[in-house]
Amino acid sequence: MSSLKNNINKTTEIDIAIIGGGSAGITLAASLNNVRAVVVEPRTPIERDCSWAFWADRVQQKKFKAATKGSWQQWRLIDHQTEILHCSEKYLYTSLRSADYLAQCESALAEGVDLIRAPAENIRANGLGGSFTAAGQDYKSAKIYDSRPPKIAEGGLKQHFLGWDIRTKAPINNPHIVTLMDFRVDQSRGLHFIYVLPFSDRRLLVESTMISASLEDKEWYRQAIHKWLKEQNIVIEEIVGEEMGIIPMQSVAPLDEDIAAIGAASGAARLSSGYAFSGIQSQISQLAAGISRGHYSVPPPISPLLNSMDKIFTGVLLAHPELGVSIMMRTAMALDADGFARFMLGSATFFDWVKVVLAMPKAPFLKQVLRL
Numbered sequence: 001m002s003s004l005k006n007n008i009n010k011t012t013e014i015d016i017a018i019i020g021g022g023s024a025g026i027t028l029a030a031s032l033n034n035v036r037a038v039v040v041e042p043r044t045p046i047e048r049d050c051s052w053a054f055w056a057d058r059v060q061q062k063k064f065k066a067a068t069k070g071s072w073q074q075w076r077l078i079d080h081q082t083e084i085l086h087c088s089e090k091y092l093y094t095s096l097r098s099a100d101y102l103a104q105c106e107s108a109l110a111e112g113v114d115l116i117r118a119p120a121e122n123i124r125a126n127g128l129g130g131s132f133t134a135a136g137q138d139y140k141s142a143k144i145y146d147s148r149p150p151k152i153a154e155g156g157l158k159q160h161f162l163g164w165d166i167r168t169k170a171p172i173n174n175p176h177i178v179t180l181m182d183f184r185v186d187q188s189r190g191l192h193f194i195y196v197l198p199f200s201d202r203r204l205l206v207e208s209t210m211i212s213a214s215l216e217d218k219e220w221y222r223q224a225i226h227k228w229l230k231e232q233n234i235v236i237e238e239i240v241g242e243e244m245g246i247i248p249m250q251s252v253a254p255l256d257e258d259i260a261a262i263g264a265a266s267g268a269a270r271l272s273s274g275y276a277f278s279g280i281q282s283q284i285s286q287l288a289a290g291i292s293r294g295h296y297s298v299p300p301p302i303s304p305l306l307n308s309m310d311k312i313f314t315g316v317l318l319a320h321p322e323l324g325v326s327i328m329m330r331t332a333m334a335l336d337a338d339g340f341a342r343f344m345l346g347s348a349t350f351f352d353w354v355k356v357v358l359a360m361p362k363a364p365f366l367k368q369v370l371r372l
């Protein structure tokens with residue numbers, strides 16, 4: 001039930017409007033207190049359900065327990081020559097059921113913070129705030145944060161994937177190990193790997209993931225999954241669901257430059273890996289703390305230094321796609337499990353970086369540094 005007065009045909013004035021109630025928008029909305037705010041989101045959590053994975057430390061393991069679909073201490077990367085197995089004491093590779101996380105945040109909204117299940121339209125910026133229409137009602141807000149997905153540049157490097165949620169006929173081997181990247185697949189069209197989350201010994205998420213500039217036909221990813229499963233002697237009993245995603249690996253532009261962007265629209269997805277969840281959590285907790293003190297500017301989700309390092313990495317991948325497998329394998333080999341998790345989370349120590357830099361092929365990285 002809305003706590004705002006339903007002034008049909010009159011403009012409703014609020015303190016904060018959040019456009020889009022995805023990972024960033026609903027997390028921010030759920031952190032607000034003592035304000036008149038709305039979060040505008042057209043789709044229900046279940047309509048947007050997918051798996052959000054990240055490396056969770058002990059605090060996060062507790063915090064996100066209720067939405068956790070699976071968590072693993074061990075993960076592996078594999079190519080034709082080597083299998084690297086990491087086992088961490090500190091971090092669990094954790095997959096959240098996004099629908100559960102979103103629904104929990106929606107039900108935790110404080111009094112005065114309303115969810116409008118409709119698209120925001122006619123959005124107009126005015127200073128830090130602006131106006132828009134949603135569900136036939138006009139709103140004027142002192143501050144607006146926009147989390148609508150950013151524009152993806154045509155021809156830019158992206159991570160694109162198609163995944164199947166499957167039930168298998170027989171139990172699989174090693175259901176306690178996540179396959180982060182299995183490179184023993186067709187590498188002719190870009191850096192390609194199979195990603196597997198074993199939620200049990202008979203229930204898996206299997207994705208064919210590409211890092212390249214051009215998308216493939218859906219059938220191409222499906223064939224890749226089929227072939228990989230056949231080679232592993234895994235027989236499908238049922239395909240329970242299919243998900244697709246495109247995550248930009250180049251700097252993104254928000255839909256409206258005049259409105260403060262949050263989440264992926266503000267560049268929260270790591271350019272080198274596409275992981276966004278941790279960056280968003282940290283951005284939103286800093287922003288919410290700022291708002292409670294009367295500071296409304298959006299902190300960058302990723303430090304400029306880390307962004308520059310990621311740009312060098314993606315530049316090398318674009319110029320030398322044939323080095324992709326070796327770069328990923330060398331990175332995983334140079335680090336232990338905790339170092340690898342820190343590296344992927346964007347919180348690598350100086351020594352983690354030294355190990356990774358020493359493991360890289362020098363010439364292409366130096367060339368890329370000189371180009372920036």
Ligand SMILES: Cc1cc2nc3c(=O)[nH]c(=O)nc-3n(C[C@H](O)[C@H](O)[C@H](O)COP(=O)(O)OP(=O)(O)OC[C@H]3O[C@@H](n4cnc5c(N)ncnc54)[C@H](O)[C@@H]3O)c2cc1C
Pocket residue numbers: 019020021022023024025040041042043048050051052053054118119120121147148149243244245246247262263264265268269274275276277278280
């Ligand atoms: C299938 C998939 C799997 C992913 N897996 C991972 C993962 O495992 N780990 C990870 O870290 N990242 C993952 N990502 C990256 C992902 O983009 C982010 O983790 C996260 O969803 C970004 O959050 P966000 O709030 O910025 O954007 P979103 O969660 O995309 O939220 C934007 C919201 O804006 C809403 N919207 C759009 N237009 C309007 C409008 N006009 N008015 C109001 N609302 C509007 C949309 O409905 C949407 O809910 C995945 C992405 C996809 C697509």
